[in-house]
Amino acid sequence: MPAVGAPPERSAAPVEVAAFDFDGTLTRRDTLLPYLWRGLGWPRFLSALLLSGPWLAAFALRLMSNHRAKARLLQVSFKGRTEAEMAQWTAVFVGHYLPVQWQPDMLARLRQHQQLGHCCVIVSASPGIYLHEVGRVLGMDAVICTELESHHGALTGRLATPNCHGEQKVRRLQAWLAARGLQKPIVLHAYGDSSGDVPLLNLADYANYQGQPWVRKPSDHPNAPRA
Template sequence: MSETVSEAAPGTIVAAFDFDGTLTWRDTLLPFLRRLLGTPTLLWVLFICSPWLAAYALRFTSNHRAKAVLLQASLAGRTQAEVQRCAQAFVREYLPLQWRPWAMHHLVEHQQQGHRCIIVSASTSLYMHLAGASLGVDAVLCTEMEVVDGRYTGRMATPNCHGEEKVHRLQTWLATEFGAAQPVLHAYGDTSGDRPMLHLASVAWYREKPWQHG
């Protein structure tokens, strides 16, 4: 860890971790949807959504729009109880095989030194809060999904927690928790969608290497 971590008093540092590709080896949304829907149904959903997914791959549409279409097709009408059962099994059985040793080492080191640790992720509330609880983090800021009368509508209840939205969500959380006495922020990420959050941090890591503000 950095010299800042070792010298700062406990409670004055917040460590913010991206999830997919940072704490885990890979994206986790599609593996979760495969478990929830089954492979044949997921393949059908991907076929239905392929125009939007292709447009996103070609940068003709936004991450938010492509993700919204996929989630709508996958989740609309699913009961909260069904998704919760799937999420519990997913977090218990799948995620432990996906943790990246380097990131997990840093997360545990922060926790052992009494630092506040949070996850800031575009992944969804379908399983992210359970994942955060399994890791013992202090908060999970993620893309929240809408539930009405015990069923998922397939719509996002918050903006997709990606790019600048990560900064907005993180700053709101920091203001609520610390007020004007802002802590030293450490941030960990692995894609361009994490860079706004890394810019906000005093100490930043990008793909397991120190990241310099550019």
């Protein structure tokens, strides 16, 4: 009970969080394959695709999860490569390739959120080997993404986290918010461009899909009965 004469308690102002997908949202297109071919060179890139071919084909036919197919491609592309080598790839990629790939409208949205003092995060299935540098360049508060395992300064080729796609985006963002004590009230803004972003868009108070306001279908509601 408040003391006599004490001013009435005020509810805490909500924390505003803006969560952005990366590929196709902040950028014009997917970035993983361009990162691979620019780093590996065409012969080794084509070899990686051939070695991953059965997994990629199974995913295209919906016979395998994107997690397993992506894990295979990353394994054959990165296993044994040093963190120093990846840093060199990333510096060239972020410095020379990405500047012509930004979506101007989405960058403007990001800058607007930042100017308003909102907490801005990237939530993406792209790998952290280059996405953390992207986050630094953009001034993000956090990057939540697919992390690769390393041992003694070299990549093992294995994933250190699940592929940050679909429901994983929601789980990872909620875990990040909880770890930093950002409990409710939270106002969440979310931006995405594909089906893998739908769970995150449905979680948001304000959501934007491919540049347009997201309209949640009744079947998309988190509490809707599942078939």
